[in-house]
Amino acid sequence: MQIPTAAHIGASVREYRELRNWSMTEFSAKLREAGLTNFHPTTVSRVERGERALKIDEIYVVAQVLNANLDDLIVIPYEEWEYAKGEVESNLRLVTNFAQLIAYWRWRFEDLVEGEYPVQLKKLEKFIADGLVPEDRRDEMHNLLEAARVAADMNRVDFWSEHLKNLESDEERIKFGRGLD
Numbered sequence: 001m002q003i004p005t006a007a008h009i010g011a012s013v014r015e016y017r018e019l020r021n022w023s024m025t026e027f028s029a030k031l032r033e034a035g036l037t038n039f040h041p042t043t044v045s046r047v048e049r050g051e052r053a054l055k056i057d058e059i060y061v062v063a064q065v066l067n068a069n070l071d072d073l074i075v076i077p078y079e080e081w082e083y084a085k086g087e088v089e090s091n092l093r094l095v096t097n098f099a100q101l102i103a104y105w106r107w108r109f110e111d112l113v114e115g116e117y118p119v120q121l122k123k124l125e126k127f128i129a130d131g132l133v134p135e136d137r138r139d140e141m142h143n144l145l146e147a148a149r150v151a152a153d154m155n156r157v158d159f160w161s162e163h164l165k166n167l168e169s170d171e172e173r174i175k176f177g178r179g180l181d
Contacts, residue, residue, distance in 0.1 A: 004074045007050030009059070011155040012073045016066040024048075030065045035044040106157070121148055 017027045024041040031039040036058060046052035047062075049099060054062060065069045127133050133141050150156060167173050 001085045006047075006052065006053035006074050008076050009054060009073055010050040012068075013044075013062060013066070014066050015055075016073070017044075017048075020066070027065070031061065034061050034065050045145050109157065117148075118151055121145060 017024070022030070024044045028039045028041045028044045031044070043052065047054060058074065060070065063073055066073075124141060128138055128141050128145075164173055164176055167176060
C-alpha cells in the first residue's frame with residue numbers, strides 16, 4: 001500500500017479546485033471563511049505543489065469546502081492496469097463462487113433425482129395401480145407423473161439454461177430467476 005504524500009494530496013486538491021473553476025484566491029477566501037484563517041493564495045499554491053503538507057484538521061476543512069470525500073483527497077489514484085487487475089480479481093471471485101454454487105445445486109439436483117424423487121414417483125404409481133387414487137383424478141396423476149419424469153431428466157437443466165440464454169434482456173432473465181418457486 002502506498003502512503004499518500006503531500007504531492008499526491010496537493011494534486012487532488014488542485015484537481016477539485018479546478019473542477020469548481022475556482023481561482024486560488026477564491027479558494028483561499030472560502031477556506032478562511034471556513035476557519036482556516038492563515039490560508040492565503042500562496043498557501044494554496046504551496047499545498048497544491050506538495051511543498052506544504054496539510055495538517056489533519058486542515059485536510060478535513062479543505063475536503064468540506066471542496067465538497068469532496070476525504071478519501072478522494074488522500075487516496076493515490078490507480079493506474080488503468082490496476083483498475084483492470086481489480087476487476088479481474090473481483091470477477092474471478094464471482095466466477096469461482098458461481099461455479100461452486102452451480103456444482104452444489106447440480107449435485108443436489110442429481111441427489112434428489114436419484115434418491116428420494118424416484119421413491120415418491122413409485123409410491124404415486126403404486127397408489128394409482130392399486131386403485132387408491134379416485135377414478136376422476138387418475139388422468140391428472142398420470143400427467144403429473146409424466147411432468148415429473150421430464151423435469152427429472154438432466155437434459156431439462158440444459159433446456160432451461162438454453163431458454164434463459166435466449167431471453168431478450170437481462171431484465172427478462174432477472175424476472176425469470178425471481179419467478180422460480
